[in-house]
Amino acid sequence: MPDSHEKTRRSYGLQTAGTKGVAGTKRYAMIIDLRKCIGCRSCMVACKAEFGIPLGVWRTWVKEGDKGRYPNTKRIFMPRLCNHCDYPVCVRNCPTQATFKHKDGFVLQRYNRCIGCRTCMVACPYNARHLIPAKRTDGNLPTMVVDKCTFCIHRVKKGIVPSCVQACVGGARIFGDMNDPNSEVAKLASKETLTVLKPELGTSPSVSYIGGDWELMDEPHSYTNRSTGLKEEFNDFKRNHKGDAFGDIIEGGDSTMKQVGQNMNGFLHTIPHKAKNVFDAFVNFLFK
Amino acid sequence: MNESVITYNVFHHVAWGTTISVYFWLVGASAGSFVISSFGWVFGIKRYKPLALTASVTAIAMLLIVPILLIWDLGRPLRFLYLMLPGYWHATGPMSWGTALIFSYPIAMLIYTYFVVKNNPLWAKIVGIVSIVLALSTHWYTGVVMELNPGRFLNHTALAPLLFLTGAFISGIGLLILILWIQNMFVAIKNRIEWALIEEMAQYMMYGLVFDAFLLFLDFMQTLYGSHSEVMGHEIVLMGVFRFPYLWLEMVIGLIIPFFILVSPIKKFKAGIILAALLVAVGVYGMRVWWVMGGQYLQTFY
Numbered sequence: 001m002p003d004s005h006e007k008t009r010r011s012y013g014l015q016t017a018g019t020k021g022v023a024g025t026k027r028y029a030m031i032i033d034l035r036k037c038i039g040c041r042s043c044m045v046a047c048k049a050e051f052g053i054p055l056g057v058w059r060t061w062v063k064e065g066d067k068g069r070y071p072n073t074k075r076i077f078m079p080r081l082c083n084h085c086d087y088p089v090c091v092r093n094c095p096t097q098a099t100f101k102h103k104d105g106f107v108l109q110r111y112n113r114c115i116g117c118r119t120c121m122v123a124c125p126y127n128a129r130h131l132i133p134a135k136r137t138d139g140n141l142p143t144m145v146v147d148k149c150t151f152c153i154h155r156v157k158k159g160i161v162p163s164c165v166q167a168c169v170g171g172a173r174i175f176g177d178m179n180d181p182n183s184e185v186a187k188l189a190s191k192e193t194l195t196v197l198k199p200e201l202g203t204s205p206s207v208s209y210i211g212g213d214w215e216l217m218d219e220p221h222s223y224t225n226r227s228t229g230l231k232e233e234f235n236d237f238k239r240n241h242k243g244d245a246f247g248d249i250i251e252g253g254d255s256t257m258k259q260v261g262q263n264m265n266g267f268l269h270t271i272p273h274k275a276k277n278v279f280d281a282f283v284n285f286l287f288k
Numbered sequence: 289m290n291e292s293v294i295t296y297n298v299f300h301h302v303a304w305g306t307t308i309s310v311y312f313w314l315v316g317a318s319a320g321s322f323v324i325s326s327f328g329w330v331f332g333i334k335r336y337k338p339l340a341l342t343a344s345v346t347a348i349a350m351l352l353i354v355p356i357l358l359i360w361d362l363g364r365p366l367r368f369l370y371l372m373l374p375g376y377w378h379a380t381g382p383m384s385w386g387t388a389l390i391f392s393y394p395i396a397m398l399i400y401t402y403f404v405v406k407n408n409p410l411w412a413k414i415v416g417i418v419s420i421v422l423a424l425s426t427h428w429y430t431g432v433v434m435e436l437n438p439g440r441f442l443n444h445t446a447l448a449p450l451l452f453l454t455g456a457f458i459s460g461i462g463l464l465i466l467i468l469w470i471q472n473m474f475v476a477i478k479n480r481i482e483w484a485l486i487e488e489m490a491q492y493m494m495y496g497l498v499f500d501a502f503l504l505f506l507d508f509m510q511t512l513y514g515s516h517s518e519v520m521g522h523e524i525v526l527m528g529v530f531r532f533p534y535l536w537l538e539m540v541i542g543l544i545i546p547f548f549i550l551v552s553p554i555k556k557f558k559a560g561i562i563l564a565a566l567l568v569a570v571g572v573y574g575m576r577v578w579w580v581m582g583g584q585y586l587q588t589f590y
Binding site (some may be wrong): 130 | 532
């Protein structure tokens with residue numbers, strides 16, 4: 001007879017089998033204690049340095065907000081990264097099996113299988129995935145495929161914590177095996193109140209927060225309550241970094257349909273560049 | 289409440305953009321045209337036989353543009369071959385189903401068109417039935433490929449395939465009316481398509497508009513009485529940044545104006561029907577825009 005967890009795993013539609021609470025398996029998880037986060041963004045820098053992440057994209061980032069009214073105010077932070085969901089929508093929807101759920105809980109990406117269709121980016125409710133830009137400092141690293149946080153599997157397999165956890169000066173990021181009752185994360189999970197992002201989606205994230213503020217966790221709120229400066233910055237970013245996905249609409253700028261036309265024009269301009277890459281690939285295959 | 293202000297966040301791009309919205313429109317117009325093409329040869333309505341060839345060629349032409357858009361939209365265009373390799377194919381991925389459909393539908397249509405040209409009713413009917421199932425499935429897929437993302441609350445509705453198929457039906461007829469009108473200007477009088485037939489197609493388009501309005505009303509009710517994200521999505525996205533494609537292009541230009549043209553005496557004039565067909569074909573693109581880009585808009589700020 002399957003135990004209750006086995007039953008849960010099997011009854012969850014087309015999703016990948018989860019590792020939550022399954023005896024004999026690891027379930028690497030991260031708890032972020034927001035009471036200790038000071039918003040220094042060391043984790044962002046460490047992650048960028050660890051993987052040589054190009055400009056304009058992030059595997060982890062720290063949202064920031066101001067709460068309350070003077071004199072009762074507080075600055076709040078929320079580090080974000082891939083949630084390494086137990087039931088990842090991205091894995092289910094990927095058409096080439098480029099992304100998969102590792103038996104120890106990691107959700108990983110295989111660059112050699114990724115076609116850059118960005119289905120996983122559309123599927124991910126947490127913005128945790130990005131397309132690597134065509135231009136990258138290290139030409140040997142992959143470009144134009146989707147990338148994401150790996151929970152630093154290369155370090156974890158050697159018994160070292162992920163680089164963001166190591167760099168966290170306040171000890172706000174705690175990493176470990178949730179299925180190991182002696183791990184710090186398991187102990188914290190048993191005594192603290194944890195919240196996860198978008199629990200209603202049933203993705204069962206492996207990243208949870210202590211002391212999360214709904215203002216930072218809520219999606220429409222993140223839009224409506226942006227500061228004036230942030231609105232301007234975002235519009236500037238969209239205006240100047242067209243990226244390789246042409247669906248950005250700038251608020252308060254040109255009319256929406258005019259921007260749609262400009263996006264199509266931008267897309268057409270990428271074709272010669274991509275065609276050259278395809279041609280070079282053929283030449284390499286045939287003559288080298 | 290709402291006293292907090294978000295002061296810093298990193299920025300994200302919309303993953304699927306204009307290219308995908310154009311692709312959705314093209315597939316829809318193709319499926320709609322093909323439905324009309326099949327009236328004569330598959331469903332046995334003989335008066336539709338003369339326009340079957342034009343309709344199926346229109347459907348094929350629309351679909352020939354699709355691979356160009358989709359393949360060049362990939363980060364790695366050459367790797368589109370992976371979508372068809374057994375070791376890579378992922379059964380649970382909606383895009384895997386779509387790939388199978390997008391490649392098989394034009395082939396079936398080509399074979400059907402061959403039998404139409406050869407005047408072979410039996411095989412035209414058999415292949416026509418397969419083609420019409422593929423046509424509807426290909427467009428059904430464009431609805432579900434974004435529906436099956438629970439995080440996209442504006443897209444995550446079971447109405448999606450119906451909205452898409454209805455849009456396909458009306459935009460396909462609209463486009464076909466325009467093409468038949470142009471065709472009639474260049475062919476001999478005896479080969480011209482009877483205007484009465486085009487008027488009948490316009491009547492079908494009007495029924496489609498009514499059903500489309502009903503579906504949009506249902507969708508509106510769901511978002512209005514929905515979760516915080518749905519309500520705000522409607523307010524911020526559909527009636528905010530995407531107000532033009534949603535309210536003006538889809539509803540006013542593509543639905544209300546053509547509906548009134550088609551129920552009023554204006555429909556007795558050739559220009560009235562041509563105008564209604566043009567407005568419907570253009571208006572449906574508004575739906576494709578808000579569906580693809582609007583559904584992802586809010587999350588880029590999250």
